[in-house]
Amino acid sequence: MPGKKHIRDTLSRWEKGGGKTIARTRVFDVRATRYTHPVRKTARDFYTINTYDWVNVVALTPGRRLVLVRQFRFGIDDFSIEIPGGVINPGETDPIAAGLRELREETGYEGRDARLLGSIRPNPAIMNNRCHIVLVEQCRKTGTPEWDADEEIEILISPVDKVYEWALTGKITHALVLDALLLFAPHWKKNSSA
Amino acid sequence: MPGKKHIRDTLSRWEKGGGKTIARTRVFDVRATRYTHPVRKTARDFYTINTYDWVNVVALTPGRRLVLVRQFRFGIDDFSIEIPGGVINPGETDPIAAGLRELREETGYEGRDARLLGSIRPNPAIMNNRCHIVLVEQCRKTGTPEWDADEEIEILISPVDKVYEWALTGKITHALVLDALLLFAPHWKKNSSA
Numbered sequence: 001m002p003g004k005k006h007i008r009d010t011l012s013r014w015e016k017g018g019g020k021t022i023a024r025t026r027v028f029d030v031r032a033t034r035y036t037h038p039v040r041k042t043a044r045d046f047y048t049i050n051t052y053d054w055v056n057v058v059a060l061t062p063g064r065r066l067v068l069v070r071q072f073r074f075g076i077d078d079f080s081i082e083i084p085g086g087v088i089n090p091g092e093t094d095p096i097a098a099g100l101r102e103l104r105e106e107t108g109y110e111g112r113d114a115r116l117l118g119s120i121r122p123n124p125a126i127m128n129n130r131c132h133i134v135l136v137e138q139c140r141k142t143g144t145p146e147w148d149a150d151e152e153i154e155i156l157i158s159p160v161d162k163v164y165e166w167a168l169t170g171k172i173t174h175a176l177v178l179d180a181l182l183l184f185a186p187h188w189k190k191n192s193s194a
Numbered sequence: 195m196p197g198k199k200h201i202r203d204t205l206s207r208w209e210k211g212g213g214k215t216i217a218r219t220r221v222f223d224v225r226a227t228r229y230t231h232p233v234r235k236t237a238r239d240f241y242t243i244n245t246y247d248w249v250n251v252v253a254l255t256p257g258r259r260l261v262l263v264r265q266f267r268f269g270i271d272d273f274s275i276e277i278p279g280g281v282i283n284p285g286e287t288d289p290i291a292a293g294l295r296e297l298r299e300e301t302g303y304e305g306r307d308a309r310l311l312g313s314i315r316p317n318p319a320i321m322n323n324r325c326h327i328v329l330v331e332q333c334r335k336t337g338t339p340e341w342d343a344d345e346e347i348e349i350l351i352s353p354v355d356k357v358y359e360w361a362l363t364g365k366i367t368h369a370l371v372l373d374a375l376l377l378f379a380p381h382w383k384k385n386s387s388a
């Protein structure tokens with residue numbers, strides 16, 4: 001069969017079929033989707049967590065410190081030190097604007113020279129969304145945080161080197177925050193040595 | 195009321211109540227858990243994804259390259275370049291042993307001097323589990339991969355600097371893989387300059 005060997009030697013793209021939502025929550029849906037392997041012809045349901053894109057913000061102050069937030073997190077049933085961020089609202093098309101909004105709402109800080117450091121996948125195996133990472137410079141407190149009903153946030157302003165130390169020693173454990181620190185590292189090194 | 199001001203000024207630890215599983219899949223459960231705020235006394239259900247701990251492996255060859263895997267991922271409905279890894283089985287207590295097993299099963303590679311680089315939280319807000327990151331050195335192909343029924347994996351052996359370049363330019367997007375590269379960076383720098 002011409003071409004068959006070629007197909008078997010490379011990775012196959014599974015064919016996506018129909019699906020159904022098996023659970024809905026305020027922040028994510030769980031979907032079961034039928035996929036068929038194009039060569040083996042096996043069909044199987046795969047389960048994914050479908051949700052909005054997220055944005056996380058590396059917010060640098062004029063004193064070259066980072067704006068961090070500490071809050072209680074229900075997934076781990078404990079407190080977590082993170083960078084500001086959250087869900088990009090439906091209809092909000094620009095991740096940079098969403099990042100600036102989240103920074104302002106969570107911390108009361110605003111800044112300038114906002115730009116995208118990168119866009120990552122929180123979990124390609126089971127989640128359909130992206131997390132955008134935005135750098136904002138010259139951040140200063142310009143207002144009062146506007147928290148959601150269940151939010152309660154402690155704001156920490158910490159030297160960048162200290163934040164990297166916390167990342168490497170397990171004081172900061174949030175995967176998406178560590179990702180932001182990886183993508184920010186070349187910018188920080190460039191500025192530090194300038 | 196003595197102590198009340200102090201309580202209101204600090205973050206409150208929400209009190210965990212009962213819960214129920216609202217969806218079960220092969221790889222995760224969705225739980226609704228009742229939490230009560232200790233000061234405001236508001237009670238609300240929060241939804242979390244409960245699953246096993248995971249392990250990801252930074253596998254370095256004698257030629258100072260990394261063992262990578264490329265596979266189709268159902269969450270993003272696309273291919274993804276990652277480091278080897280997977281779910282720590284129930285009863286498997288040592289993340290390092292689990293990492294060596296996943297490395298062997300996915301790639302056929304084995305190595306030595308395996309050690310834990312760190313343990314992170316894939317998503318403190320909505321996931322209860324940890325991901326352990328294991329470094330293994332002197333990795334060589336010693337056998338044949340043993341894939342699960344639905345697995346199909348392409349193995350790439352890439353120079354470490356190239357892998358960091360892929361991380362910073364969006365060719366590698368998996369959040370937990372990028373985390374491993376952050377935690378591996380000090381070890382790589384130390385060895386590169388030695």
